Amino acid sequence: MTDTNATEPAPIQLPEGIWTQPAVDTSAVAELDAVEAVKIVRAPAKLVYDYTPGLATTRFLRAIKEKRLVGERCSQTNKVYLPPRGVSPVSGLMTTEQVELGHDGTIVSYCVVNLDFTGNAQEIPYVSALILVDGADIPIYGLVREIPYDQVRPGLRLKSVWVEDSELTTSFENIKWWAPNGEPDVPASELTDQV
Amino acid sequence: MRDVAIIATAQTKHVRAATATNEVELIQPVIQEVIERSGIDRHGFDFTCSGSSDYLQGQPFSFVMTLDAVAAWPPISESHVEMDGAWALYEAWVKIQTGHADTALVYSYGKSSPGDLPRVLSRMLDPYYEAPLWPTSVDVAALQARAAIMAGVTSEQAMADIAYRSRTSAANNPFAQLQSSAQPSALMDEEYLADPLRKHDCAPITDGGVAIVLAAGDKARALCSRPAWIRGIDHRADGHHLNLRDLTTSPSASIAAEKAGVANGPIEIAELHTCFTHHEPILRSALGLGDSVEVNPSGGPLAANPMMAAGLLRIVEVANRIHSGDVSRGVAHATGGHALQHNLVAVLEGEG
Amino acid sequence: MGAERVAVVGVGQTKYSAMRGDVSLPGLLREATFRALEDAQMTLADIDAIVIGKAPDFFEGIMVPEYSLVQALGAVGKPMFRVHTAGSVSGSTAVVASGLIESGVHERVLTIGWEMQSCSEAMWALSLNMPFQQQLVAGAGGYFAPYIRQYIERSNAPDDTGVLVALKDRQNALNNPYAHLHEHGITYDSVKDSLMLWDPIRYSETCPSSDGAIALILTNEAGGDAATAEGRPPAWVHGTSFRSEPAMAAGRDQVSPQAGKDCAADVFRQAGITNPRKQIDVVEMYVPFSWYEPMWLENLGFAEEGTGWQLTHDGATAMDGDLPVNCSGGVLSTNPIGASGMIRFGEAALQVRGMAGAHQIDGARKAVGHAYGGAAQFYAMWVVGSDKP
Numbered sequence: 001m002t003d004t005n006a007t008e009p010a011p012i013q014l015p016e017g018i019w020t021q022p023a024v025d026t027s028a029v030a031e032l033d034a035v036e037a038v039k040i041v042r043a044p045a046k047l048v049y050d051y052t053p054g055l056a057t058t059r060f061l062r063a064i065k066e067k068r069l070v071g072e073r074c075s076q077t078n079k080v081y082l083p084p085r086g087v088s089p090v091s092g093l094m095t096t097e098q099v100e101l102g103h104d105g106t107i108v109s110y111c112v113v114n115l116d117f118t119g120n121a122q123e124i125p126y127v128s129a130l131i132l133v134d135g136a137d138i139p140i141y142g143l144v145r146e147i148p149y150d151q152v153r154p155g156l157r158l159k160s161v162w163v164e165d166s167e168l169t170t171s172f173e174n175i176k177w178w179a180p181n182g183e184p185d186v187p188a189s190e191l192t193d194q195v
Numbered sequence: 196m197r198d199v200a201i202i203a204t205a206q207t208k209h210v211r212a213a214t215a216t217n218e219v220e221l222i223q224p225v226i227q228e229v230i231e232r233s234g235i236d237r238h239g240f241d242f243t244c245s246g247s248s249d250y251l252q253g254q255p256f257s258f259v260m261t262l263d264a265v266a267a268w269p270p271i272s273e274s275h276v277e278m279d280g281a282w283a284l285y286e287a288w289v290k291i292q293t294g295h296a297d298t299a300l301v302y303s304y305g306k307s308s309p310g311d312l313p314r315v316l317s318r319m320l321d322p323y324y325e326a327p328l329w330p331t332s333v334d335v336a337a338l339q340a341r342a343a344i345m346a347g348v349t350s351e352q353a354m355a356d357i358a359y360r361s362r363t364s365a366a367n368n369p370f371a372q373l374q375s376s377a378q379p380s381a382l383m384d385e386e387y388l389a390d391p392l393r394k395h396d397c398a399p400i401t402d403g404g405v406a407i408v409l410a411a412g413d414k415a416r417a418l419c420s421r422p423a424w425i426r427g428i429d430h431r432a433d434g435h436h437l438n439l440r441d442l443t444t445s446p447s448a449s450i451a452a453e454k455a456g457v458a459n460g461p462i463e464i465a466e467l468h469t470c471f472t473h474h475e476p477i478l479r480s481a482l483g484l485g486d487s488v489e490v491n492p493s494g495g496p497l498a499a500n501p502m503m504a505a506g507l508l509r510i511v512e513v514a515n516r517i518h519s520g521d522v523s524r525g526v527a528h529a530t531g532g533h534a535l536q537h538n539l540v541a542v543l544e545g546e547g
Numbered sequence: 548m549g550a551e552r553v554a555v556v557g558v559g560q561t562k563y564s565a566m567r568g569d570v571s572l573p574g575l576l577r578e579a580t581f582r583a584l585e586d587a588q589m590t591l592a593d594i595d596a597i598v599i600g601k602a603p604d605f606f607e608g609i610m611v612p613e614y615s616l617v618q619a620l621g622a623v624g625k626p627m628f629r630v631h632t633a634g635s636v637s638g639s640t641a642v643v644a645s646g647l648i649e650s651g652v653h654e655r656v657l658t659i660g661w662e663m664q665s666c667s668e669a670m671w672a673l674s675l676n677m678p679f680q681q682q683l684v685a686g687a688g689g690y691f692a693p694y695i696r697q698y699i700e701r702s703n704a705p706d707d708t709g710v711l712v713a714l715k716d717r718q719n720a721l722n723n724p725y726a727h728l729h730e731h732g733i734t735y736d737s738v739k740d741s742l743m744l745w746d747p748i749r750y751s752e753t754c755p756s757s758d759g760a761i762a763l764i765l766t767n768e769a770g771g772d773a774a775t776a777e778g779r780p781p782a783w784v785h786g787t788s789f790r791s792e793p794a795m796a797a798g799r800d801q802v803s804p805q806a807g808k809d810c811a812a813d814v815f816r817q818a819g820i821t822n823p824r825k826q827i828d829v830v831e832m833y834v835p836f837s838w839y840e841p842m843w844l845e846n847l848g849f850a851e852e853g854t855g856w857q858l859t860h861d862g863a864t865a866m867d868g869d870l871p872v873n874c875s876g877g878v879l880s881t882n883p884i885g886a887s888g889m890i891r892f893g894e895a896a897l898q899v900r901g902m903a904g905a906h907q908i909d910g911a912r913k914a915v916g917h918a919y920g921g922a923a924q925f926y927a928m929w930v931v932g933s934d935k936p
Contacts, residue, residue: 039568043327045318045608049253049309053679054217061679079797083681085263086220089793092230092237092266094223109700111685111692112746118684128685128745130693137797143684154700172681188700196651249631250610255603255672256633259921262793270806272813273791274639277604277611277631286628286643292650294550318610322666323571326609432627434618450624532614537627 056086059098061170067162071136073097082136083172105133105142105178106186107156112149127152131178132191146179155185199291200415200422201407201514201543203232209372209403209499212308218252222304222404223264230300233408234418237266240408241296243273244287246280246303248503250318253310265300272296279303279468280405280507281529281539287409288428297411304404305502312400312502319533321436332470332533333397337389339442339534340473344391346443348480351391354472355379358395358497361472365494372401372499398470403501405508423514423543429454430529430539437534448481448528448538455540457482457526464489464516465526466509470496474535478528482540492516506530510541517545552935553648554771554781555896557587557764563727563881566665567758572612573619576661576760580620583657583762586902588777591621594764595653600630600640600660601885602920605672607663620657634833634920635789636660637761638888638927641916642787644765645929649784654767660889661760669756669884685745688753688836690922692745694801695838699747701802702841704856706747709837710738711859713752713879716834719866720876722905727757727881752837752879759883761890768935782896782931785913786817794922801923803846810926811847814915818930823848823915827930829871829898829908830864831891832917835878840864844872847917847928866908874898874906888918892929899933 074088110129280303313331362376506529559582637660644658841855
């Protein structure tokens with residue numbers, strides 16, 4: 001999982017002009033002058049880890065496999081966290097109350113991206129947005145599609161677009177992207193404390 | 196210097212693998228418990244400090260998610276070390292000495308189960324000469340054990356006796372992972388893991404965490420009936436490269452012990468961060484501990500070794516015995532790096 | 548402040564570049580260390596303790612590299628400490644080092660911030676795809692860009708505010724021989740015309756990835772007095788602070804985080820600063836994406852909410868303005884992640900010692916060093932002055 005050298009690495013280019021090797025007296029070792037000085041030590045490394053999602057993430061991912069978005073509520077502040085973290089960052093208490101959330105949300109803010117960072121041959125430009133899912137108190141990131149990028153705006157109402165039922169797994173990637181749901185925009189004044 | 200004491204402690208039941216919980220869920224109950232025991236409101240700590248390791252967890256910036264467990268809202272004065280929690284305690288102790296804090300919450304944790312721990316630890320070596328050979332932590336320790344046996348500092352038999360003594364002591368420690376041991380003669384019959392080390396000579400792989408609360412002067416006295424005062428604390432490092440130092444001694448542990456004032460009074464117990472049996476005689480000698488000093492009554496790391504927390508846990512075990520009145524003066528030791536390269540020593544005392 | 552005053556008597560930096568292929572890891576740190584020792588007129592033998600800070604070890608592919616550097620840094624038999632607080636790290640490191648002196652535990656401390664990002668793959672380490680966690684599909688800048696866009700909406704800042712900041716910082720870097728990027732041909736148009744990566748952040752408004760190290764030598768008051776007597780005035784530490792907040796607390800404002808505000812309020816209180824705009828002469832703040840200049844100016848209290856961009860547009864933050872920001876070129880010109888925090892702190896110290904060379908602000912007597920990290924959640928700051936506090 002932390003595979004640092006999966007493919008043949010590119011050869012290393014040393015920048016011109018700043019390579020200096022201090023002169024070393026090698027006379028004590030015969031023929032050392034004929035040996036090329038070491039400039040780079042390339043040491044591939046690979047470590048395998050078995051990660052534990054934890055109880056909260058497990059609950060969340062099992063629900064998302066069933067096409068359900070489930071957050072957790074902090075008993076002290078009543079705020080609903082999506083994705084749940086098992087612990088409320090404000091109270092420090094475990095968040096055990098599960099809260100079913102809908103599939104719709106509102107754009108809080110967004111940016112237009114001009115380089116493909118998805119690794120999925122994403123068409124550019126594309127929109128990455130902070131989306132407040134209905135019922136949640138913190139936004140999540142999501143791709144926004146099915147709308148020209150220059151029409152995307154805070155307050156836009158979206159619905160999540162999912163993979164085919166047969167492709168559902170325990171992964172965030174069940175949600176392919178978010179698209180306008182046709183509802184009127186949420187006014188900016190209602191969004192200010194959600195960033 | 197201000198008087199600073201440990202006034203509350205908490206630890207997990209240490210286990211081979213906490214497969215259901217992630218690191219945050221592992222440490223949250225421990226933090227919750229120590230806060231309640233301290234009598235301080237969870238938003239009332241002047242400083243918070245933690246110790247953990249990205250490489251252990253297999254995630255860069257791994258400590259960030261754990262901040263959720265300390266309710267850092269409103270924002271807190273907080274820091275983190277990429278070392279054992281004993282050094283997080285040291286940073287908190289210094290913070291209190293500056294006068295910028297009177298109370299501090301310190302925690303550390305490690306799940307060794309996700310990775311192949313001995314192999315992960317091979318990354319903690321000189322990247323040019325040593326790491327590319329991928330010696331595991333056990334291999335490096337074995338080199339030191341061999342040197343110590345050849346120098347007459349210890350023997351395989353003595354090491355087996357230490358393993359037996361430590362794990363049977365742990366029968367009295369409800370948090371320990373290993374609480375019993377076969378007889379030394381049976382241990383000696385086992386195959387080598389890395390000659391001269393056998394499995395019993397090595398600490399187990401453990402998931403676990405620890406938290407403590409520090410308080411200064413009268414605040415400590417108000418909150419705790421018998422505070423465990425930190426009378427002295429110091430840490431030192433030796434050189435790294437295995438061929439450039441004497442592996443049969445630990446000069447940095449000796450210096451730290453001297454600066455911490457170990458010899459200033461009688462020592463009743465010593466909790467030493469010995470992940471390998473041969474570390475015990477090396478450290479006994481380095482710290483100047485006589486044969487009458489009981490070492491690792493808790494069982495020590497040989498009974499439970501939550502990485503990045505095992506050193507802080509030694510301090511906890513001494514503090515607990517002071518809190519209970521069993522002990523008036525004890526030494527706690529923590530180590531980092533391979534072959535006892537980096538050492539911290541703390542002297543704890545109870546009053547009266 | 549605690550009982551003991553803290554003086555910065557030595558500052559040493561490496562030449563920063565994308566890949567320092569000419570030095571090993573020990574060589575990189577020793578370059579900065581020896582320059583600092585030379586500045587302080589000390590040797591390694593004079594140092595009581597070493598405090599090192601850097602970002603995740605995955606950036607170099609070495610777990611706790613400090614252990615293999617003990618001999619190279621003259622730390623055998625001495626206390627060696629490793630701080631890791633994400634991007635703010637070497638700012639926090641300087642705060643920890645300062646605390647060792649302030650508390651009276653040590654008298655002379657060497658503190659180093661460093662990163663050798665060319666060893667491993669910094670981009671990989673920064674956005675490692677962790678199982679069970681949502682993948683960031685927009686890269687590191689994609690995390691911050693929506694918040695920057697929020698700032699623009701809230702403040703009505705002109706669209707080219709970021710361009711002005713990037714131009715200023717990179718032109719300032721031309722006066723700093725150590726800076727990584729020396730873009731001699733940079734102009735307003737070259738910045739504006741560069742590829743828009745995450746609207747509104749353009750390629751030329753984004754920090755580079757650098758190798759480098761910075762070392763500071765801190766001493767107690769007696770050490771500072773001795774340096775003064777020898778004609779090498781130190782920078783005196785007037786206040787230090789750190790603050791953290793959780794990444795995902797409901798109610799967090801990631802445009803102007805509370806932790807940043809609290810960190811600034813604490814350090815200004817310690818330093819007796821009641822009007823930062825007037826009383827601070829020069830600022831080194833952690834600006835990895837251009838828009839963070841106006842955002843941090845507001846967050847730290849140099850400008851009212853919604854008006855930070857005016858200082859940029861008015862030229863107040865230029866070298867000839869009345870609140871110069873990032874005369875060194877800032878993070879936009881040099882970014883070895885583990886060192887960037889301490890570089891801010893060190894540059895602030897150089898300014899009040901009159902030792903910033905071609906990027907010196909004449910008469911600077913009070914300066915701020917600022918570092919931040921994580922999801923805009925970790926902050927470390929110090930205030931330094933030419934006079935004792």
